[in-house]
Amino acid sequence: MKLTLLATAALALAPLSASAAAAPTSPVGTWEVALSGADQGTAYVTFEDDHDFTAYGLSRESLGLFTLSGTWTIDGAGQLTGSYTETINGGAVTGTLTAKLAAKSITGSIAATNGNFTFKAKPETVTQNLAGSWSGISAVGKNRLPEIYQITPSALAHVYQIEGSGISPLGGQYSILGTVLAGANGKVELVAFSLDAWGAPGFSTLTGNVSVTRKQNVLKGNHSSGTPIKITLRR
Known part of the structure; x- marks a missing residue:
């Protein structure tokens, strides 16, 4: 009798379990x-x-x-x-x-x-707020270029605009404009355009993991010249 009841209960529960495991x-x-x-x-x-x-x-x-x-x-x-x-x-x-x-x-x-x-x-999850002032050292080939950035939120969720400037030992000050996309767990995608002291344009695409509470963050990618680029960021 007990075995019959247990078997009946198992059959009754089986469809529920299968339904719960079904893909959305x-x-x-x-x-x-x-x-x-x-x-x-x-x-x-x-x-x-x-x-x-x-x-x-x-x-x-x-x-x-x-x-x-x-x-x-x-x-x-x-x-x-x-x-x-x-x-x-x-x-x-x-x-x-x-x-x-x-x-x-x-x-x-x-x-x-x-x-x-x-x-x-x-x-989709809540991503960290990247807005604010940042500084960085951009390593392009053998050059180490100090840069500053101001990051502001856009009208789209997780998207920020970046404006900044840097100093080249050969060309003087240059401007920076770009877009940042924030992902979960600190993931960041970034594309930035720069205009050097002579008006020559270039752009960089970078990615990495960033924490607003960490003292130092690193993004890596490539410059439009084909040269690898790495930016060390501080907030």
């Missing part, structure tokens, strides 16, 4: 996306319940924020699929995505006119 059927909400493959970067993607989605982010190949918009659906196999148009560096590219939904993640791949990508997404 909708991605609606905002997600932080780590992008890799033909390009690398970070984006924030918002899926709407009307099956539209929008995004913005920074990548190694973007000279500022890229934006995109598209549509999504869940196919017969339970996969997230979608298509989009992206604006990047003044041009437009198109792509399609296929992804797997889990309770706290989305993982998938993208085929686009600018390459093939993979991505991992997690729910």
Whole structure:
């Protein structure tokens, strides 16, 4: 009798357990996306319940924020699929995505006119406030250039504008303008343009982990000249 009751209880509970473990059927909400493959970067993607989605982010190949918009659906196999148009560096590219939904993640791949990508997404979280005055030493090749920056929030969540200046031993003072994107766990993406004392333009793309409470932070990347660049930051 006891065995019969236990078996009946187990059968009754089994559907509930399977249902609880089932993957979610909708991605609606905002997600932080780590992008890799033909390009690398970070984006924030918002899926709407009307099956539209929008995004913005920074990548190694973007000279500022890229934006995109598209549509999504869940196919017969339970996969997230979608298509989009992206604006990047003044041009437009198109792509399609296929992804797997889990309770706290989305993982998938993208085929686009600018390459093939993979991505991992997690729910959007509160990121640290990077606003304020910062100083740094920019190491470009053998040159060590002192710089100062003022970082201010933009109208977009997690996005900041950077203005500053530096001193070159050969060219004197130069100006700096750029964009910063903050991610979870201190992750930072940055693209900055500089104009030296002779008016020659250049830009740098950098990434790293930053803490506003840490005495020293390091971002690494590349200058448009092809030279590796490292910036040591202090707040």
